[in-house]
Amino acid sequence: MKIKGLEQWNQSLAKAASGDFSRQAAKWLEQSGMQFLDLVRDELIHSRGIDTERLLSSFRKGAQDHVWITEKGGLSLEIGTNLDYASFLNDGHWTVSDENVRWVPGYFQGSRFIYDPSASTGMALKKQWISGSQFWDDALLLYEKLFENSLNRRLDKWLNTLGGKIG
Structure with a gap:
C-alpha cells in the first residue's frame, strides 16, 4: 500500500516541530495583540472620555506607561497600561472617597480650573458618582x-500547510 503525500506531510511535521510553528504562532500572537490595542484606542476615542493623549498613547507597544508581555513558548500575551486612572475611566469612580466634600486648591482662568497646590483659593468637590465609559470592556x-x-x-x-492532501 502506498499513501500519496505521506512523505511530504512527515517533512512538514518535522519542520513544524523544529520551531517553525512556534515562530509563526508567536508572530501571529503579537499581531493579535496589536489588533487588540487598536480596538482599545478606537473605543477610548469613541467614548470621548479623555482630554489628553497620555492614556491614549499608553495603549501602544513600546509606549511609556504600557504593559506588553509575551511568552513565546507558552504563547501568552499580556496587554494594558500602568496608568492608575485608566480603571477609573473604564469602571467609574466617586469624586470624593470618604468625605462629602473635598477641597482642591487652585484658581479659575475663564471657565477652566487650574490646579495650584499653593493657592489660597480653590473649589469644593461634592461627592458624586462618575460613570465609567467601559472602553476596555467594549474593546475586549x-x-x-x-x-x-x-x-x-x-x-x-497551519494545518493545510502541514500536509496538503494525503490519499
Missing part, C-alpha cells in the same frame, strides 16, 4: 469575537 468583547475567527482561520491555514 469585540476582540474576543475577532480573535476566535482569526484563530480558526490561522489554525486551518
